[in-house]
Amino acid sequence: MTGNNRAAVSNGNKSVPFYEIKNLSIPSVPKGKVLVKAIAYAFNPTDWKHPVYGMTPEGAVLGSDFSGIVEAVGSEVEGLAKGDYVSGWAHGGYEKDIGGFQDWVLADPPLVIKFDKSQLDQSKVEPVGDSESRVIDNFEGAASVTLGLSTIAMSFTNQLKLKVNEPSYRDQYILIWGGATASGVLAIQVAKDIYGLKVITTASPRNNAFLKSLGADHIVNYNDKDVIEKIRKIGGGKIHFALDTISSLETFQLVYDATAGTNEGTVAIDNLLLLNPEEIKTDKSRTNLKFGKTLAYVANGEPTVFAGIPVAPDADLAADYGNFWYNILPGYLPKLRHSNLKVLNPGLESVHEGLSLLMDNKVSGEKVVFRADN
Ligand SMILES: NC(=O)c1ccc[n+]([C@@H]2O[C@H](COP(=O)([O-])OP(=O)(O)OC[C@H]3O[C@@H](n4cnc5c(N)ncnc54)[C@H](OP(=O)(O)O)[C@@H]3O)[C@@H](O)[C@H]2O)c1
Numbered sequence: 001m002t003g004n005n006r007a008a009v010s011n012g013n014k015s016v017p018f019y020e021i022k023n024l025s026i027p028s029v030p031k032g033k034v035l036v037k038a039i040a041y042a043f044n045p046t047d048w049k050h051p052v053y054g055m056t057p058e059g060a061v062l063g064s065d066f067s068g069i070v071e072a073v074g075s076e077v078e079g080l081a082k083g084d085y086v087s088g089w090a091h092g093g094y095e096k097d098i099g100g101f102q103d104w105v106l107a108d109p110p111l112v113i114k115f116d117k118s119q120l121d122q123s124k125v126e127p128v129g130d131s132e133s134r135v136i137d138n139f140e141g142a143a144s145v146t147l148g149l150s151t152i153a154m155s156f157t158n159q160l161k162l163k164v165n166e167p168s169y170r171d172q173y174i175l176i177w178g179g180a181t182a183s184g185v186l187a188i189q190v191a192k193d194i195y196g197l198k199v200i201t202t203a204s205p206r207n208n209a210f211l212k213s214l215g216a217d218h219i220v221n222y223n224d225k226d227v228i229e230k231i232r233k234i235g236g237g238k239i240h241f242a243l244d245t246i247s248s249l250e251t252f253q254l255v256y257d258a259t260a261g262t263n264e265g266t267v268a269i270d271n272l273l274l275l276n277p278e279e280i281k282t283d284k285s286r287t288n289l290k291f292g293k294t295l296a297y298v299a300n301g302e303p304t305v306f307a308g309i310p311v312a313p314d315a316d317l318a319a320d321y322g323n324f325w326y327n328i329l330p331g332y333l334p335k336l337r338h339s340n341l342k343v344l345n346p347g348l349e350s351v352h353e354g355l356s357l358l359m360d361n362k363v364s365g366e367k368v369v370f371r372a373d374n
Contacts, residue, residue: 007102012058050093061099108300157320159292178245247273347373
């Protein structure tokens, strides 16, 4: 295929400006991948962290989340066809030519969601500015959820080992630290609606009404001095699962302390930045704990290296993730709601503004998105 393929391409710098808009050739399609003509994109913290932390080689394309229309499928790909409406994500900023912020994106099928065409309206463009729309009914909304959903799918199925239709969950809690993060917004809904758990989450009070509407049973302000005591009191010794979506050393410790009242049964704790149990400073005598570490970059079944740490996928992970992705998620998509959208001007020129908003911590309970202008 010939034509333009504009892309946000790394120049190898660790500080701004760390990319330029360049014209690449449209990729040919390897046998296991799909080629998508992008319609919309969403930003994730990883999009700036990779270059700033020195993980991005010159020539890599920045960006992860995108949505669009399948143009071509590799000979070994099943379940996707030219013309499908999809969202997907790529491990952007990591290897040459790969990444979400380009006109034509190569995607791994396990990182792609196929939407029913009746759900996504191609003509419905989310207007520039702050948008309170929530259901996924256009390509901006679709772009905003995919990396987050892969992350939650891996965490819940493979690290926390949650089971569908488990009656005991009706009386058990999951603690989702950081309910207003992009990951948290999705985790609350999946925990509540798909697994039937009771949800305690932490967030700034301005996000309470939204998180409540998603199904959070209890929301505690993480800036409260007695945040741990409050969570333990609500949990009443029944917090059996926890996901730390922030995963700083401080929040990892707080999550550990908040679950300390659960003495009967096990407590599974997962985090998103490869933190190890050795980082915990208090009461290491608890014996009923299982620690997890979720890294979405291996959801495509391929090994990777993150921050110098090799991470390998395994057959269990592929089976757990695949079951959720292909058998459970599709039926839930019409109900799922996304974060508030902050819509930037169309075109890759908005990459700078989007990355700056995330780097400067100016995003609260929302997802920054923009539309392709081609
Ligand atoms: N391992 C993986 O595969 C994986 C995948 C995705 C993301 N991540 C990582 O996970 C982290 C979250 O990413 P994201 O995109 O979900 O986040 P995000 O949407 O960028 O998070 C923004 C939100 O963080 C909340 N927040 C900040 N500090 C907090 C604290 N101390 N306690 C509770 N909430 C706090 C704020 O909530 P309020 O507005 O309520 O204050 C804010 O709305 C990032 O470090 C990202 O790199 C890892």
